[in-house]
Amino acid sequence: MSWIKRRWTAVEADRWTKEDYLTFVISPLVYVLLMIGTALSLLLRWYGFLLLGGGVVLLLLMLWIIDPKLKAISESYEVKQKQYLEEIEKIARWEK
């Protein structure tokens, strides 16, 4: 599935890409499937197990898509964080 990018540089990961937009679509669907699937599975409805299973599969797919990008964002951002925090402290203390 080369359509989904799995190796990110820090600069590339900073941008909003199709991996993010796909996650925006899949994520609410996972919540819906987990919610309805759990309730109907507890009532031992066969379609409840199907929905719950679908939710789990979509969750794994979502993580597969977005996790490499989130890792890249986090790693590059940690380097800049200290400098940003100093900026914010200056604003809070009216130093500029």
Added chain:
Amino acid sequence: MVHFAFLDWFWVIAFIILMTVCGILFYKLGKRSMADFFLAGRGLPWWLPATSVYATHTATDTPIWVSGVVYQYGLRGLWYTFFSAWCAISAFASTRIFRRSLAYTQAEWQTLRFSGLGAELLRGWIAGWQVFMNMFVLGWVGMAMGKLCNYLFGWPQWVALVLFSTICAVYVLAAGYWGVVMSDFQQGVIAFLVIVIVSFWGISVAGGPHGIVSKLGAMGQSWRLNPFAFSGLTGGDFPLVWFLTMLVIAVIGGFGMGTSIDWYPEAQRIQSAKTVRDASYSIWSGTALIVIRNSIWAVAILGFFVLYPNIQETAQYEMAWYRIGFEYLPVGMVGLFFAAIVAIHLSTISAHLNLGASYATRDLYHHYFKPKATEKELVWVGRVSTLILLIGSFIYGSMMKEITQWLIFALWIMAAGIWLPSILQVVWWRFNSWGYLSSWIANLGLSWLVVWVLPEFRLIPDLPDYLQFWIMMVLGALIYLPITFLTKPEDMDRLVKYYVMSRPLGWWKPVRLEAERRGLVVPEAGAAKGGN
């Protein structure tokens, strides 16, 4: 009244000691700095804020609310709880943007995103409003516990309000957010386990899954098993347009900051996570637990309906889940159940005590009164603010009957008219502080008119809530959009700085091009073709 045996009291006292000591143990970490007292030093792995999200949003009044909607609407009632799904998109959109801003609070974020007088007015307003709201939530939830203990033990309502909030304040005062989040972890685990045990017990008492389904069928109530049993397009008690409106509010709201009242506690958890990735996963998984919890509750409430199908009074059937626990669990287990209720209660109280204090300390005292305050002084101001919130919550709690109607109205204002502006401030560079401020003010007037005044004078009919939402959204936009365009855009220096820090989503092209021109951002390949 419920009778407690020795073993029941043992569970309750043991859990209270465990929860309090667990919080106090982190005293030394909490007192190191303001960042530790309110954000645990921004160093938490995702699963700690995640359990805190779950525990905070599992309060004593939550099963009452879920019981009410599921008893009334069957599994359709789950959609009334689905507003928490704003985290589905937020976890990967506004959470990422907010975590990168490094703002302590949402009020502080306003001064990073906007500039000048408008930004300061917004920061002051949101900080003051959040101090008030947290005090209100503390009083509200405290009184829910008061009513429960009155039902269980016959105590006057103020006793449980004061007793449990004071116990909770001990570890919040000592260890701040470290105490909150560490206690939330064990409280969340206890609460989830007991919710599963009690709900499964209720399902079993009602005849098990097959028994519930067959009894509902025999009663002609099988529609209760269908989460999509709409009553029509616009009419009836569960119209399709309500469902679609709810989905829009819940799901699209995730692009904004402040589209849900729950954003504010979540914002604190987002900033306490050690990386952007941890922040995203904490919000997503904490809410996933909430969604699953609601489903477990819902099936137990269907079981309760099978046992007691003809309850008409809302106040009676809203107690469904509590009745399952207290009426059907064996002696010894009832105490465990009550200990879990105390855990649920303390996690909510501790979160709001610390959150309200963070706005009072960071945004009001530190930013406006004493910008040069030392870290030690700020931690102490945090403690004093916590104490003031605690005392304030007792006063609110005692006034709750009189003010509840007004404050529910205030919450409705929040949800309806600020929803779109709260998204626009995140996704659109041209939306400025005056536009956002005017949306708050306009909504205050419009909600009075649309919800109360015009229907009262028969100038318009009583409108269903989904229609009120859309009308207020459109009317509000007719005010704040012209104001936005008639006032200047935010200062470009501030916008560029914000863009470089946060990398927001949406329509930011002029700011991005300026950041690229200044050499602060690597130019996008093919930027000339357009894009955001």
